[in-house]
Amino acid sequence: MKFTDILGVFKQGKSTARSHMKNLIEMAAVDGNFDSAEYDLLKSIAKRNNISETQLKEIKSNPSNVVFEVPADPKEKFDQLYDLVHMMSIDQSIHQEEMKLSHIFAIKFGYKKENVKELVDTIQSNIKNGQNHAEAMKRALFLIG
Numbered sequence: 001m002k003f004t005d006i007l008g009v010f011k012q013g014k015s016t017a018r019s020h021m022k023n024l025i026e027m028a029a030v031d032g033n034f035d036s037a038e039y040d041l042l043k044s045i046a047k048r049n050n051i052s053e054t055q056l057k058e059i060k061s062n063p064s065n066v067v068f069e070v071p072a073d074p075k076e077k078f079d080q081l082y083d084l085v086h087m088m089s090i091d092q093s094i095h096q097e098e099m100k101l102s103h104i105f106a107i108k109f110g111y112k113k114e115n116v117k118e119l120v121d122t123i124q125s126n127i128k129n130g131q132n133h134a135e136a137m138k139r140a141l142f143l144i145g
Helices: 003-029 036-048 053-061 074-089 096-108 113-128 133-144
Strands: none
Touching: 003 036, 003 053, 003 074, 003 096, 036 053, 036 074, 074 096, 074 113, 074 133, 096 113, 113 133
8 A cells, every 4th residue: 555545545534534524513403402522522532533632623513514425434434433422422312303414314324224223223222231333333334234
């Protein structure tokens, strides 16, 4: 692999991470209540994706500067959906608009429309039971495979 290829992968990863942060912000705000638990989760996910708090504030202030990007890697795609469902669930109150948005993201990520409700429900159940991305993915494989 050439250096330019490696650089391209890094840039693609960074842009999907910025897109992911924008999506999470949208999920947190869709119910009209962006609370501290949601913001703490957002900061934690941003840190995991090498997005600084300054960059996060920039994305939140100027979301139109960030283009929606579907991750190419199936694991990253699932991890992003897991994070979105986690954001939806973090405040223990799931608003109808959050549920709709989670389904829209799942479909945009390429998951089959007929499996989306069960996939989101499965992820939500796994989060409630304290399972991480990898454990949730194992349980959801029959829906995403």
